[in-house]
Amino acid sequence: MERRGLDFVALNQGNAQLTGLYRSHIGDWPKFFKMDTLSKAGFVASELLLKKTGEHRLEGEEYTHSRAIVLFGSTASLCADRNYQETIQDRDNYYPSPALFVYTLPNIVTGEIAIRNHWRGETSFYVLEAPDAAQMAFHLACTFDDPETESILAGWVDSRNNDDYQVFMTLIDREDAADTEWLAGQLDLIINNLNK
Amino acid sequence: MARVIRCIADNVVSPLGTTSRSNYDSVKAGRSGLALYESMGNISTPFVLSRMDRVVIDGLCAELGIQGNYTFFEKFLLCSSVQAVRDAGIDASSDRVLFIISTTKGNVSLLGQPQEGVEQERVLLARAAREVMRFFGNPGKPIVVCNACISGVCAQIEAMRALRSGRYDYAVVIGADEQSPFIISGFLSFKAISDEPCRPFDKDRKGLNLGECAATVVLEASDDKKCGWELVCGAIRNDANHISGPSRTGEGSYLALMEVLKQCNRDKLAFVNVHGTATAYNDEMESIALYRAGLIDVPVTGLKGYYGHTMGAAGIMESILSMYAVRDNTVLATRGFAVQGTTWPVSVSNGLRECRGSEFIKLLSGFGGSNAALLYRYSE
Secondary structure: OOOOOOOEEEEEOOOOOHHHHHHHHHOOOHHHHHOOHHHHHHHHHHHHHHHHOOOOOOOOOOOEOOEEEEEEEOOOOHHHHHHHHHHHOOHHHOOOOHHHHOOOOOOHHHHHHHHHHOEOOOEEEEEOOOOOHHHHHHHHHHHOOOOOOOEEEEEEEEOOOOOOOEEEEEEEEHHHHHOHHHHHHHHHHHHOOOOO | OOOEEEEEEEEEEEOOEOOHHHHHHHHHOOOOOEEEEOOEOOEOOOEEEEOOOHHHHHHHHHHHOOOOOOOHHHHHHHHHHHHHHHHHOOOOOOOOEEEEEEOOOOOOHHHHOOOOOOOHHHHOHHHHHHHHHHHHOOOOOOOEEOOHHHHHHHHHHHHHHHHHOOOOOEEEEEEEEOOOHHHHHHHHHOOOEOOOOOOOOEOOOOOEOEEOEEEEEEEEEEOOOOOEEEEEEEEEEEOOOOOOOOOOOOHHHHHHHHHHHOOOOHHHEEEEEOOOOOOHHHHHHHHHHHHHOOOOOOEEEOOHHHHOEOHHHHHHHHHHHHHHHHHOOEEOOOOOOOOEOOOOOOEOOOOOEEOOOOEEEEEEEEHHHEEEEEEEEEEO
């Protein structure tokens, strides 16, 4: 029997406006407005994916550590780095901001998603040269080496400047990752949607 | 049978020495790299830092045959990894060798100060990693673990998993960070940096110090159980609480500890090497996590009083020094500690202690709510 393909959400600055998507589809998480572009992109894509797959987020005192978040990217926090650098570049205009500095780490987006959904599983951010399906499939499969990890919110997220981003998010379970070639094929199909 | 992952070579380059052995001896003798700086770049607030002497790195590069247009960060990675790869006696140009780099900010200083002969694109972490792999002639695709302060433990965990999969025979895991005005000004803006040498777990602790270090472990996968240091297991867990502050209940660290304890022989556990940054929140959180995990009586040791917080290198350097300490039946002194200053009184000391045991746990936590632990075991 043919296995069903992975559900995914792919967005970029050409086809989606993050604040608009937040207002029309999410709306109950004001922390969104504090986030940098990388985190906004990752957050919105994760929310849209979870709505699409019909998964309810854990709330109140309910937490899980069986769901990991593993994201990849090539720019990492470069956009936030540039924003922060501007605040320290000039001696006469020197005003280093903790609110900007905290986003100069790419794994912050994994933390934002973990907080929103009450997931206490693994969170990882890997920097690659480009979205490479085989390389990503290999490292995602490795993540299941942790016996507690049952599924992964996986994706790619990049942002070169405040008005530019590329993101996809998908959900992978143990069975999906057991066949690494199949997983790589699925990721390849999704990657082809990144620039559409 | 599952493949066994062993550490077959290691190196630490820091202000305290350019080999693991010289670093261990310096720390055991109580030497610290921390010093007071009045200013740096546009920073005019005094801060304490452990800074690598650039002249030493250039000398080491000449000695090790590292030539080319490299940034300080790339030279730092190479100075450590070239020595470790040489000691391991492996052919690093093989496609059976995986390179994993651990860093938080890599070449970020290029943003403020471009370098002649170095493409600006090398501010991209995977591009910097590519330079290192090119030096060794390794044909693989670069991968950089960028998980804030826990990166060095995560990089070892990922290397362990990749080796277990059978795709690789060896992994070269390298961690480093350059302490440029970018990082220092950021931590100063958080009011997290102390203007005196840090005091981990002390009641008067005033914050952290930053530090520079490069460290490498070479891991090998084998199907038979040989002697030496085995990387047994590791776990990464999120607090799901706050992006820049630790959980009040130490949730992520507790969960990571509980996961590695599943494979730990408690009577063989020599000590836990903690993060111990000397910020009010971190050390308090770690004491709670250790208490909840039933580890409150196990000796605890932190190395930030010698090195400062070395970010991408921390998880690797602190694992290496722990290996040397276990073999030396020693719990290293937690420099800077004097009086208990956490809710739960962890077993910490500013003097050397004797220990028996053949296992240790390395624990880290960081921004993004991230926490990680790993377990190493020595066998004769």
